[in-house]
Amino acid sequence: MALNRRVFQFFFPSLTPAFMIRVGCIALATYLIFGHLLTPFQIKGSSMEPTYQNGEVNFCWKLRYLFSKPKRGDVVVIRFTGQRITLLKRVIALENEEIEFRHGKLLINGKEQDEPYLQGSYDWTLPARRVEPDSVYVVGDNRKGPMQNHIFGQTSLTRILGGPLW
């Protein structure tokens, strides 16, 4: 009987001031955490395969680059106008570095880079270009198919929202 009452109380609690304050605090904490610090997102597309699969759910950790800049190899979340639609890409070159793709090999400042996160080979060729200050060069891990069909390039650091939680 007491258990039944407790179960009933759990699902239909009395709307006491203390309860309302608790609900308010939880709502505020949830809004702050999941609205501003750890925003959930779902991956749509295969541009980051095999590291991130289509349909996966993850969280964007907004404080990742609060005190530091992205490093080469980091996966970052890039915003458009707001935060509703974002891109998930890997940083392959930092500001003032020279980037080039030569027959499926990534060259930074003329040196060939090892990319363990890639699966299979690709055949992209892109002439060398220097990354502008306060920018990074990003590209997806899935480099299958012609280069023209892929979205990649240089973006401003101000567009980086954070990094995926895992």
Place this chain on the structure above:
Amino acid sequence: MVNPTRNTGRPLNPKDRVTKKDLSKGQQPMIHRRVKIKHVLIVLTLIAIGAGIFFMLFQNEEKRVKKQFHLLSEAVSKETGENIFTLNQKIKKIGSLFNETCDLHIPAHSISGQMTREEITGYAARGRIHFRELHLKFHDFNITFPKEGEAKARLTARLTGNTATGEAINEAHEIECLLGKIEKKWMFDRIEVVEVLKK
């Protein structure tokens, strides 16, 4: 014990009464706690409902600008097996949203320069043929009014669907638009796709 004088129409719970002990702590006398909280909650709920209705019904300029994007989204979107009547209606609708001439800058589709309303509708009609299914949605609006009769909107456009050959389309672009107010109606004057990733 101080008994409340207010008649609430039901027996009082001893817990809800304000005691002399409470009075010494600065508690207000003669006010029934439960009644007070109930009234505050009712007033807050009414204010929230009133504010919600006001914002829903009140058509400000920002909402009017957003409505134009909503109409553009509806007109551009295409369902599988769209009939010729719907196609004509939608193409006409697209034309009615643009000014006589509009500056278009869409590098991905090699479009740059001024186009007349007729050119835009023609381009839209030809473009839609290549898709079996098409959905255009706008998100994250940032609308400002630099001067009277002019609105500047920055937003994200998301295009999804399938081409006539069955290839899936999933594109997102940041867009900057300029709209002018002509006869109380906001019309597109300029549309530019902002380059987020520069190859």
